[in-house]
Amino acid sequence: MKLQLQIKMNEALFIRNPEQSELGKNIIQHGIQLIYKNGFEAFTFKKLAEDIGTTEAGIYRYFENKHKLLVYLTAWYWSWFEFQINYHTNNIEDPIVKLKRVIKLLATTVEDDELTGYVNESLLHQIVISEGSKAYLTKQVGEDNKLQFFKPYKDLCAVIGTIILECSPKYLYPKSLASTIIEMAHFQNFFMNNLPSLTDFGNSKEEGEIISFLNDLVFSSLKKT
Amino acid sequence: MKLQLQIKMNEALFIRNPEQSELGKNIIQHGIQLIYKNGFEAFTFKKLAEDIGTTEAGIYRYFENKHKLLVYLTAWYWSWFEFQINYHTNNIEDPIVKLKRVIKLLATTVEDDELTGYVNESLLHQIVISEGSKAYLTKQVGEDNKLQFFKPYKDLCAVIGTIILECSPKYLYPKSLASTIIEMAHFQNFFMNNLPSLTDFGNSKEEGEIISFLNDLVFSSLKKT
DNA sequence: TTATTTATAATAGTAATACTATCTTATAAA
DNA sequence: TTTATAAGATAGTATTACTATTATAAATAA
Incomplete structure (x- = not known):
């Protein structure tokens, strides 16, 4: 038996649920490929329709516009990613080890998850970074x-x-630090690859360095208190 | 005599220099207003032309497209901001005091600078945050x-x-910490006002708290070494 | 088995966007 | 006075971002 990972999506994000038909899954699959390839600005439903071999009107039966599709994809990614975190930090007691694992997951290149048929998480990760x-x-x-x-x-x-609070119960900014970690895991990656002088990793271009930077940043803040 | 602040802009950003004509200055001034008001996606050269009382083709004689105008505006803002930093940290010896001043400037609501006639820095600051x-x-x-x-x-x-290096010569990630400070000063502001649960300042909505967060973040990292 | 729902394909059409081109007029520098 | 130059007026095109309608094929219920 083949395991399958299903993510329950917010119904307001789509007109027709793309998970429940071939065309819908094609929209997601090829949508990810096209946005990854051309960037969100150059991406249109017309091109997507041609890519799939259907019509523009067909896509519009699933998504109101391309912004909704982008929101859908990012929401899907973060849902999937939270599952990844739960899965990979499941048996870890020590919150410090846990947080380090989270940082590592956030800053590491994602590989395609076989449990999700039509979603290429590797490409989707790049989309989430850039778009x-x-x-x-x-x-x-x-x-x-x-x-x-x-x-x-x-x-x-x-x-x-x-x-973060488990690591350091008196720390004053757990949510802001959390959003900082998430955003910076991605921005430092984008900068490293595209505007390297905004980072200290322009030469090596290794994500391991981003992880070290974030660990240093986070645990300096948490140790203090 | 009236002082005037002139910023030398990269020539590749425009077709005709907007600083050197009335229409050009109108494009900048009304461009800032319209992007602030409608957001960058809804902003078009047609609307801008109507707002100014000129024609679409007139705008295109100055900027190749709206993306170039956005890049121009952000580049202008950062040039102006670096001048602000130099001005406000001029006589400060202690790099720690200096860095604190920089963080404060980054995270504080900007007021319109009288030295720059047609640019409303207050609106431009909001544009730089959101767009x-x-x-x-x-x-x-x-x-x-x-x-x-x-x-x-x-x-x-x-x-x-x-x-940062003056504060802590052995710190390993000065550039990444710098880009983190800049980005987070803006993102935490945007989150605080629009997605408050991503921050710890959702209730107070005070930028002073963002400053405290960033100071804590930065100086924990720098004290350690 | 037929009737009926449902998804999709095919086609057409519209308003707005993102431009380019041309021609004329006003202005100001040579 | 000539001649650049900037700007206004007008027109036109390809693409984008949709909406609407009709036909057909496949799945499901009666």
Whole structure:
């Protein structure tokens, strides 16, 4: 028997559930490939339709517009990622070891997860690095937030915040430190590869260095208290 | 005599220098207002032309497209901001006091600078918070970087990195810490106002708390070594 | 088995966006 | 006075971002 990982998505993100049909899964699969390849700005439903071999109108039956698709993909990623964290920190007692593991997971290149058929997590991880912020850096962030579009991201942040407090119960900024770790794991990666002089890893381009930087940053803050 | 602050901009950012004509200055001034008001996605040269009372084609004589205008505005902002830093940390000897001042400047609401006629720095600061990352989170980041579009941002990062090393000469990640401070001063502000559960300042919504968080983060890291 | 729902394909069409081109007029420098 | 130069006026195109309609194929219920 083949295991399958199903993620329950917010219904307001789509018009028709893409998980429940071939075309829907194709939209996700090829959508990830195209956004990865061309970037979100150059990505259109027309190109996606051509890529899949369907029509533009077909895509619109699943997603209202490309912004919703991006939000869907990032929400999916963070849900999947929280599952990864639970899975990989399952039996760890020591919150410090736990937090280090979380940082490592955040800053490490993701490999395709065989449990999720049509989603290429490796490409999706790159999309979340390069395009993820565009999901919330908009004028509609307030409405989108009311509709709970960012719940997976916020849940992850809360989980990491809790671990931080376990490490250091008197630390004053667990949630801000959590969002800082998440964002910086990705931004330092983007900078390292694209604007290297904004980092100290431009020469080596090794993600291990990002992990060291984040560990140093986080545990200096937590040790103090 | 009235003092005037002139910022020398990268020539590759525009087709015609907007500083050198009324229309050009109008493009900058009203561009800032419109992007602030509608967000970068909804912003078009057509709307800008109507707002100014000129034609679309008129705008295109100054900027190749709206992305270039955004890059221009962010580059302008960081150049102006580096000047602010130099001005406000001029006579400070102690690098720790200096770095604290930099953090405060980064995380504090900006007021309109009277020395710069047609640029509203207060609005521009909000644009840099909400839209700034979109200047480099693109597929063309490599080419844009070759053309030195991000030099002001990188220069600022270098300046802050130098102060960090003055505080703590053995610290291993001065540039990454510098870009982290810059990005987080803005992201924590955006989160506080739009996705408050990602921060610890959702209730108070006071930028003073962001400053405290960043100071704690930075000086924990630097004290250690 | 037929009837009916449902998903998708095919096609058409619209308003807005992102430009380019051309021609004329106003202005100011040579 | 000539001649650059900037700006206004107008037109036009390809692409984007959709909506609507109709036909067909496949799955499901009666």
